[in-house]
Amino acid sequence: AQSVTQPDIHITVSEGASLELRCNYSYGATPYLFWYVQSPGQGLQLLLKYFSGDTLVQGIKGFEAEFKRSQSSFNLRKPSVHWSDAAEYFCAVVSGYSTLTFGKGTMLLVSP
């Protein structure tokens, strides 16, 4: 069965510093991968997605992610974090026909 692992439960980053959130997947074929962000009281919002083609994908709010098949990873990055980026981030993979299997999430804290 498909699965997603986010090894870091929470991460603290200084405002203006770079960010990398880790995601590892388990899937036999080419995976369809997503990153979502969840702010308090808000619904999940899609940041970016990977289906095929270029392994570096650009998303909203200055985020990008790189698909690395050899490492079964799809890590999320941002060059300079803003205080408004503090939220919980979820990596997900499509399983079955179109349902999503999520990781447990990484809580991002931004320090001044």
Added chain:
Amino acid sequence: GAGVSQTPSNKVTEKGKYVELRCDPISGHTALYWYRQSLGQGPEFLIYFQGTGAADDSGLPNDRFFAVRPEGSVSTLKIQRTERGDSAVYLCASSPGTSGIDEQFFGPGTRLTVL
């Protein structure tokens, strides 16, 4: 345009009671999903509708859980004989349904607390 809406936003009930949670998807979206998010966890899939029919209900934990979408729009998740372990945020999502990899748009969720 309007996004996915869910009502109520919060529901507190007593163990053993019956509850209904409602989801209004984005207009025109044929695919609708229910997920459950327990504290400290990522969302877990419950059921997926394509139109009026449940295309995949493999995530429903047991027969106390049931969902309907009679007209292919609004969906209701029904939980009978609620248990404390059912306490979670129930998320609904919809997508255009044209492809298995369409973006899913999520609602804000219903927080269910079973006392």
